[in-house]
Amino acid sequence: MRSQPATYGHWEQLDGMPSLGRYTMDLDARHLTQYWRRCSLSSNFWSRYMALWIPTPPAPGHLRRDAMEHILSYLLNELFENCAKFSGGPFQRIAYAAWVHEERMVFELTNHVQPAAQAPFAALIEEMLTGDLDELYFQRLEASAESNAPGSGLGYLTLMKDYGIRFGFRFSAITNASIAVGVQAHVALKEW
Template sequence: MTEDFGQMRELHPDRDSETLNLSFWPGRVPLRQRWRNNGLSADFLGDYVTTFFPLDDSTPASAPRQAQIRGAVSFVANELLENAMKFHDAETPEPITIQLSLDAELITFHESNAIGRAATEEFKVFIEHLRAADPGELYLQQLEHNAVSERSAGLGYLTMINDYGAELAWRFEPLDGGACRVTTQVTLKL
């Protein structure tokens, strides 16, 4: 049974939107080598989006706006890809996918990957905590926790919310063998 946390937007590409899809098969390359590819892929998505916000010499604000949008897209994409690579169940014959959709008002990311049963339950608990807490307070708590721990769970999501005003949602879809496909949706308003 499919389970949603937050409001999932269904993407319907049309003439007034742009969509870019990337797929990765982790396991082919060790995780450590994937980190570099994550950054390159995230920067590619950031550069791709900026082509829809060209610099305009007659509008001085266009350069900072373009840089802000590029930075936001690169950050979000990198965080989504790193989480996906870190938690993906390589035993499941599912790729990691990231889809970026751009329309007049929104930039929407859909990142999907497979996770095991135990990771699914743990992630749902984290999502419930994230959705119930004040994001600013939770961010400060997580920074304090990270100062004494090597684990930085959720800091990327909290940064998306606090620094970029992102809206997050998740969809869990069961797969054969007890695994689950989780789709993380991040929406940025333009």
């Protein structure tokens, strides 16, 4: 089954486009779940590696290298953790890709889920992309304190609300039993 991919938010086709640098890595979701610290290790490695693109001192109005490293470590850890938590179905491959441009870096994490997981995630995405971020963030925390349920979407909401990161999402059906979910994070190099 191959249909048109569904995209949400700020999704761009970046492969094949000019960039200052392009990086990729493949992982297995089961190996992240097996040793959870692999999420943190992977995010710390890439955050340190990518932050070396930031000159010291930074250009006026731009993020310092240490701030960028910190932002990227938080962002990538959330994205790797999500891939580990939510991967399902026959494909467990996770693809990491990153691009460096003059004024931004873009990170794309792709994992695979069972088809039933698409609709609830798409509903959450639509809510986050159209709602008031502050209101949603506090609403979700209050609700999770009531029900003891995990506060879904809190990682994304923090990244959008407190760090100004823009997200794009893409769902592509691979087979009847598997959907590839791509998440793109656009990080501006200017201070937010």
